[in-house]
Amino acid sequence: MDVTIYHNPACGTSTNTLALIRHAGIEPTVIEYLKTPPDRATLKDLITRTGMKVHDVLRQKGTPYGELGLGPDMPKDILLDAMMAHPILINRPLVVTPKGVKLCRPSDMVLDLLPEGPLPDFIKDDGEPALRDTAVTGDDAGFLAALASADLPADDLNEPGRSFFAFRSLSGELLGYGGFELYDAEAFLRSLVVLSERRGAGVGKAIVARLARRAFDLGGRRLWLMTTTGAPFFEAIKFKRVDRTDAPANILATRQAQGLCPSSAAVLTRPIYL
Numbered sequence: 001m002d003v004t005i006y007h008n009p010a011c012g013t014s015t016n017t018l019a020l021i022r023h024a025g026i027e028p029t030v031i032e033y034l035k036t037p038p039d040r041a042t043l044k045d046l047i048t049r050t051g052m053k054v055h056d057v058l059r060q061k062g063t064p065y066g067e068l069g070l071g072p073d074m075p076k077d078i079l080l081d082a083m084m085a086h087p088i089l090i091n092r093p094l095v096v097t098p099k100g101v102k103l104c105r106p107s108d109m110v111l112d113l114l115p116e117g118p119l120p121d122f123i124k125d126d127g128e129p130a131l132r133d134t135a136v137t138g139d140d141a142g143f144l145a146a147l148a149s150a151d152l153p154a155d156d157l158n159e160p161g162r163s164f165f166a167f168r169s170l171s172g173e174l175l176g177y178g179g180f181e182l183y184d185a186e187a188f189l190r191s192l193v194v195l196s197e198r199r200g201a202g203v204g205k206a207i208v209a210r211l212a213r214r215a216f217d218l219g220g221r222r223l224w225l226m227t228t229t230g231a232p233f234f235e236a237i238k239f240k241r242v243d244r245t246d247a248p249a250n251i252l253a254t255r256q257a258q259g260l261c262p263s264s265a266a267v268l269t270r271p272i273y274l
């Protein structure tokens with residue numbers, strides 16, 4: 001399979017993505033785009049093929065994004081001009097394979113673009129395992145058993161607007177489940193459970209990163225959740241506790257907020273950043 005990666009060797013996500021491609025037995029064409037940026041037409045074509053808006057492929061952290069006064073409502077030609085003038089504004093890594101083009105954040109999103117089939121397990125350089133996700137329904141027996149073992153609500157799993165996934169290691173071992181409900185840009189994270197023998201090894205953090213990206217691709221820009229016991233975990237992965245009254249109306253109207261979760265449950269939120 002022909003694979004090209006627009007790579008920044010100083011970026012952990014880009015380095016993990018390149019390592020995952022090689023882990024799959026593929027030696028890609030590596031373009032260090034800060035040294036040899038794509039021309040404008042190529043960049044525009046790559047972004048179009050990701051299916052994302054130009055602004056979604058703009059990197060904000062550690063770039064002149066703020067200084068240049070860039071924003072999501074600016075015309076895409078101005079954003080492209082800025083990326084050409086300052087290639088650090090191009091988020092990384094963009095990966096091209098015969099299966100498509102993707103901004104691979106988190107890095108294991110690259111697995112969507114590579115041949116299917118099991119691989120040896122892979123641990124990223126921050127200690128988290130690389131994961132594959134597959135959609136599950138609210139009738140999935142393993143999902144229901146995992147929710148029951150963690151005392152998490154299951155009464156409304158088959159109501160519309162919910163997306164649930166099973167998460168496996170690259171060798172195919174089941175590690176956990178999670179999902180979200182999407183209300184415009186607000187993604188209500190729920191039903192997160194790591195199998196008890198797999199806890200404490202970065203799986204929960206990796207699942208949240210994958211769920212955030214899946215929600216982002218459907219228009220989600222902020223994560224919300226309610227939990228009675230999980231707040232310390234979510235605070236460790238950069239969620240902030242907020243007062244229940246600070247949550248938007250569509251989050252307060254969820255079945256969980258309306259009764260499935262006790263009123264004493266903590267409310268936590270964080271933006272989705274790629």
Ligand SMILES: CC(C)(COP(=O)(O)OP(=O)(O)OC[C@H]1O[C@@H](n2cnc3c(N)ncnc32)[C@H](O)[C@@H]1OP(=O)(O)O)[C@@H](O)C(=O)NCCC(=O)NCCS
Pocket residue numbers: 150152190191192193194195198199200201202203204205206226227229230232233234236237
């Ligand atoms: C909560 C849960 C998902 C965490 O999964 P996990 O795979 O054990 O967590 P991770 O190993 O990814 O931990 C990520 C970070 O959170 C921290 N963390 C995990 N559990 C924690 C806890 N109970 N208290 C404080 N910090 C915690 C870890 O130390 C780690 O921090 P680091 O990145 O600084 O090292 C898992 O314990 C679980 O399934 N619990 C039962 C169901 C549940 O409570 N779900 C959440 C409510 S929806």
